[in-house]
Amino acid sequence: MGTEPLSRRSFLAAAGLAGISVPVLGACGGDSDDSGGSGKKVTIEWWNIATTEPGRTLWPQAAKAYEAAHPNVQIKMTSLENDAYKSKMTAQTASGKLPDIFHTWGGGVLEQQVEAGLVKDITGGVAPWIGNLSPISVQPYQLGGKTYAVPYDIGMVGFWYNKALFAKAGIKAPPATWAELLDAVRKLKSAGVTPIALAGKEKWPGHYYWSYLAIRIGGVAALKQAAETKDFSGAPFVQAGQRLKELVDLAPFQNGFQGASYPTTDGQAAQMSNGKTAMELMGQWAPNVQKEMGKGLGDDLGFFPFPTVAGGSGAATEVFGGGGGNALSKDAPAEALDFLKFFASVENDRKRVASKAFLPIAKGAESAITDPNLKTVSQTLNNATGFQLFLDQAFPPAVGQEVNDQVAALVASKATPEQVAQAITKTAKSQ
């Protein structure tokens, strides 16, 4: 008897598999045929992330409408899911060839592509009509005074709250300052209500708190400076950690939040949706996800901007968020820019806004908003005096991840505000 042991070959295979996983990053090629000139037949390659509704319907619709009006133009669409798109674009950037029109979130990644000389400067081309768009929506794509993309969506993060639960705890008005927010948390707790839903497993929802506090304390300017000097050890960032710790010390989050996801049936969105917790800090997509993951709050759902911090230099009108836009490769045909103009037009924007999944970027599309909360968000955006793009889009991925990891440790009381600021600085400097 006796089990025949593994042959040397198969154990090598097993041991070896441990090592192969990383370098086999799919470096797939792609090609775009860009024939220039107008009048004759033109094919435009358009890469986007419209894989879910309503984008999955609206994007091809817009392309078809444009093709109908311009018979010589053919738009070839490639739609990829977010993460797949990101890695494919990184490969394309490395190979030095981008599709004619490509989706961008702006910020650091777009900057890298611009520095590599792959993106068309469209400052002059959009000058006649860029004024029709809301200034905030264009901001993520303006680098060094030049415009590189046209937006189709813009949004921001803020507190979504349950009016009924706030009333139950005797909170008269949404908190406008950090002290008031802490007070509201105490009131909710003594009323037996879980104050805040947080998806601790996913980490990014937690980083909103720290980032927004830093914006309120040091202003958007502090983040801009930190991005340049790669130094996050300054007072605004340490203080952001200290303020966040005040909140964490009140134990405001749902039981077991450290294992919770965002879009699952018992995650952050569902906690809000089923009326179990009083508020969450989330982007403009929150109401949609809430509806998907639970009963939905209906008219009980309210929105208030992130509170100000006493002594902070950041104004209440500075916003933290992001959007989506389309950029052009350096040798995209003229028709591609014309299509972007068409895509950003009020008519097309109204269609997007009416789907309730997008916020207006074109002036005049605001009236298509039916939801009162989204109207508030849109107005806040329009009145914004400063804008900070999501940190994981504005900074290199390693820095964004480090922010997420460190803030998660802070929220779990496993790191001090000083340690958080130092660790992020260390990662930023190593980039």
Add this chain to the structure above:
Amino acid sequence: MAHSAFKNSAVKDSALEKRPAGKATAAGPAGGGPRGRTARRRRLVDSVTIAAFLSPAMLLFALLVLVPILYALYTSLFKWGGFGAPENFVGLENFRTLFKDEVFLGDLWRGFVLIALSVGIQLPFALSMAVLLNQKLRGRAFYRLLFFAPYVLSEVITGVLFTMIFAPDSGLADHALDLVGLGDLGITWFADSSTVLVTLFLVMTWKYFGFHMILYMAGLQSIPRDVLEAAAIDGASAWQRFRHVTLPLLGPTIRISVFLSIIGAIQLFDLVWVITAGGPVHASETMAITMFQFGFKRYQVGYASAISVVMFLICFVFALVYQRYVLRRDLEGAVTSMRGRR
């Protein structure tokens, strides 16, 4: 995952092992004259045949295993974002950083804990179940199937399932605790850094003990009845029969099962990724998770390669040492039989 394919091949191996291994029916010593020439020619033909049949497998092996290992070794010496050619050569800097990184050192410790728990609790449990189900028992086939079933389930489904079972407050586990009056303990399972590893081990045990149980059962089947009967006639008690007859004869199976269990624990990834993604605050992070985080989330591929190289070396050295010192006796038959035939 790597190790599941690996395990399948082991199952096949143990099924095949009935074949008498040490049949040294040697072709006889090669004498001189015409017999020697034909023997030589036959050897040549044999070698050509072997080479022809092996080359497709070897080619794939080289392409899919050797080349990536060497490439990972190469890229681990660079500070590299994963795209374009690696240019920023940093020597062993990645490794130096790695062995100062608390998360990675924690990975090693957690890997050790999981191995200790697996070998110390999971495998003995699997063995006792195997012995139990080897008795004449009503519904034996059903139980075997039942205990083996979790192994067939994919890691992702298992992960999602147990995320629901161990959901704080609303999950099945908390309801069960409520029923026995322990609801006030307020255990949050995966959501608490002090309980996450143990809870994870529970899931691993649920998932993998059936596989080891089947291995042991196969081993038990091949223990001759008469040896046990002889021991019984000599007056050995049930425990003595198990301790002094069954266990030693099961040795080779146990040694292989320990080997698979340890390699599996070192490479643990998918189950953890689905359930906790390594959290809360790295409390359930494994080497493979750290590698993935750096490789695919942070795009620090050079550093991630360094982690994969260390993982490979750990598996490799462990496998070599284990084969040399633990599996040697079991190996002898296989190796010497080949030599005898040639």
